[in-house]
Amino acid sequence: MTSKATVLITGASTGIGAIYAQRFAHRGHDLVLVARDRARLDALAVRLHEETGVAVDVLAADLTQPGDLAAVETRLREDTQIETLINNAGAAMSGQFIDQSTDDISRLVTLNTTALVRLASAIAPRLAQAGKGAIVNIGSVVGFAPEFGMSVYGATKAFALFLSQGLSLELAPKGVYVQAVLPAGTRTEIWERAGIDINTLADLMSVDDLVDAALVGFDRRELITIPPLHDAARWEALNGARLGLISDLRQAQVAERYQVKA
Secondary structure (H helix, E strand, C coil): CCCEEEEEEECCCCHHHHHHHHHHHHCCEEEEEEECCHHHHHHHHHHHHHHHCCCEEEEECCCCCHHHHHHHHHHHHHCCCEEEEEECCCCCCCCCHHHCCHHHHHHHHHHHHHHHHHHHHHHHHHHHHHCCCEEEEECCHHHHCHHHCCHHHHHHHHHHHHHHHHHHHHHHHHCCEEEEECCCCECCCHHHHCCCCHHHCCCCECHHHHHHHHHHHHHHCCCEECCCCCCHHHHHHHHHHHHHHHHCCCCCCCCHHHCCCC
């Protein structure tokens, strides 16, 4: 099998990232797998190479650590075989904002936003110059639902959505595809790591179903892919309302309801 362009996947040792790795390997793509757990990465790399024959490189990195993050950035900048970035690494956090430690919040924000945008920044100029490639950011429906009670996590996922929309406007004309994938509850280890008993959560989507749906959107070159949203018109209406709001902004004039009465 002749290998296709390489795909770099973060958070690749388990869950969504591992299934992305499996799917792209079976499509004939060489892989660079990034995660903290070297042993799990090595085991996955061996299995995928044996199954498909593609080359699978492993890069053990904790993306909350500046040195590790810089190493992945360098690989994205310099390895011209990498044409797709799957920005999947992320974490969640249980509990109310006032009960969460500032350090834990900072680590969550670093992983879910800083690492995501730095990795996109590392690869985007090269892809734009080449006129091809893709950046996939894994967001969440929580990013437009503060009512779900995950304020910091949801805010980081809102960032991922906004960033994807903005990057698409900039990069699509240059031939670079950007996709935001917005899962709802999915059966992964993120819940256990956040201190949430997965058995208390009903009706979670399987990881295989989520990634397969995301790849349908990827192949269609969708900007926003929301596998759990059954009525696509709902997203179109929300986005249309947003665009309508923008058109009603009058930058130089205060709205009448805020004007001081004489």
